[in-house]
């Protein structure tokens with residue numbers, strides 16, 4: 001920093017820097033090999049733009065490595081440092097081709113405070129447990145990978161990542177502006193994951209040059225996590241969720257072009273509006289899984305690790321369910337049948353009482369001595385009261401013997417009527 005200040009002052013003052021200054025390696029080479037901060041300052045102090053495939057920085061003096069005044073770098077910065085570096089800073093850089101950073105000793109801060117876009121890949125490996133990684137204005141990147149523990153990372157403006165977005169061992173994952181990414185992988189023990197605006201995880205056709213998968217994978221270990229992606233509507237190829245997931249809320253998710261895989265070690269119940277997926281694999285401690293909108297005709301289901309009772313709405317209408325859980329299916333059918341038949345029986349009884357009441361009124365009008373009146377009354381189907389049914393059967397047999405009833409139909413009961421009618425039939429209390 002002490003070296004930098006006079007240089008920056010000079011840069012502001014120097015008339016040669018009012019216009020853009022493009023620097024290239026020369027000698028027909030496309031790379032810069034930097035071995036010290038001094039060398040970097042000598043080479044780049046006049047530059048606003050560096051055009052090179054690669055700027056490889058292998059070593060430098062202790063302290064902060066900071067190159068001011070440079071706004072554009074077309075190629076990839078490669079930091080591979082061993083020294084006692086406090087910070088890496090590119091305070092004026094706005095456009096960058098790519099960044100690869102590896103370290104074996106740790107660094108306190110990686111700060112690209114003005115960086116807006118990275119056409120290629122940002123790849124920061126093992127920065128150190130104490131490291132703060134900040135790209136607070138970066139909104140568009142070809143790919144982003146931060147692997148290894150850090151104390152903090154700031155990607156709070158990031159909106160689109162065409163290829164991979166890989167975050168491993170982050171203390172927490174907050175991507176408040178992220179809308180799309182080709183492939184998202186988050187692993188480790190983040191205390192929370194928030195991506196309120198994420199709508200799709202699908203690799204674009206414009207990332208052929210980048211090594212990229214497609215879809216989204218979350219591997220969360222040990223501590224429990226609530227997962228909510230309120231805007232996520234479609235995922236290409238794979239949506240893989242594994243970990244101690246306490247709650248799962250994907251209220252907008254409609255399409256997974258490939259496999260939806262959920263494996264939780266915490267008891268989890270969820271209800272997803274998914275309309276289509278090539279396959280669904282559920283494992284672990286899932287207590288209830290419902291897909292009310294799913295067309296299971298075209299979805300291959302792998303749910304063998306789950307009890308049938310955990311297969312909720314949608315899944316329980318599948319062929320898979322019929323094949324594997326058929327017994328339970330019938331018993332549910334039985335319950336439904338009972339639920340329909342019992343009210344029907346009660347309705348029948350009410351009808352019978354109404355009919356009986358009307359006939360009684362008519363008889364009252366005639367009032368002509370003893371009339372034997374035979375009336376057909378519907379019995380509750382299925383005979384909910386066995387004894388009453390048997391009693392009715394015996395009574396009917398008696399009546400037939402006496403020749404009072406020439407014909408009766410199954411399920412009907414003949415009842416003798418006298419001028420003073422018997423009390424109305426009362427349903428058995430069950």
Ligand SMILES: *[C@@H]1O[C@H](CO)[C@@H](O)[C@H](O)[C@H]1NC(C)=O
Pocket residue numbers: 025026027
């Ligand atoms: C260019 O090549 C010459 C001769 O091969 C060499 O002395 C010089 O250091 C090279 N310049 C750079 C920037 O590598």
Ligand SMILES: *[C@@H]1O[C@H](CO)[C@@H](O)[C@H](O)[C@H]1NC(C)=O
Pocket residue numbers: 025029031032033
């Ligand atoms: C930088 O180093 C690489 C290999 O490490 C070499 O191929 C390349 O020519 C070097 N570039 C310059 C400008 O010395």
Ligand SMILES: *[C@@H]1O[C@H](CO)[C@@H](O)[C@H](O)[C@H]1NC(C)=O
Pocket residue numbers: 060061062084
């Ligand atoms: C960097 O600092 C360490 C101790 O902090 C010292 O031993 C080493 O010599 C320094 N290296 C340079 C190039 O100044």
Ligand SMILES: *[C@@H]1O[C@H](CO)[C@@H](O)[C@H](O)[C@H]1NC(C)=O
Pocket residue numbers: 020048049071072095
């Ligand atoms: C830097 O790059 C951006 C995007 O590629 C471009 O619009 C801008 O003109 C460049 N600036 C300079 C000084 O080269």
Ligand SMILES: *[C@@H]1O[C@H](CO)[C@@H](O)[C@H](O)[C@H]1NC(C)=O
Pocket residue numbers: 136153154155156174
């Ligand atoms: C990230 O940086 C921006 C700008 O400096 C700041 O407003 C924001 O609070 C930071 N976010 C985190 C999580 O540190």
Ligand SMILES: *[C@@H]1O[C@H](CO)[C@@H](O)[C@H](O)[C@H]1NC(C)=O
Pocket residue numbers: 295297
């Ligand atoms: C699924 O299959 C059933 C029976 O084969 C059929 O009635 C239904 O229309 C199918 N659903 C769709 C969305 O194709």
Ligand SMILES: *[C@@H]1O[C@H](CO)[C@@H](O)[C@H](O)[C@H]1NC(C)=O
Pocket residue numbers: 298
């Ligand atoms: C079902 O899957 C087949 C083959 O994967 C596909 O061709 C067909 O369009 C799908 N049908 C529906 C209704 O999604």
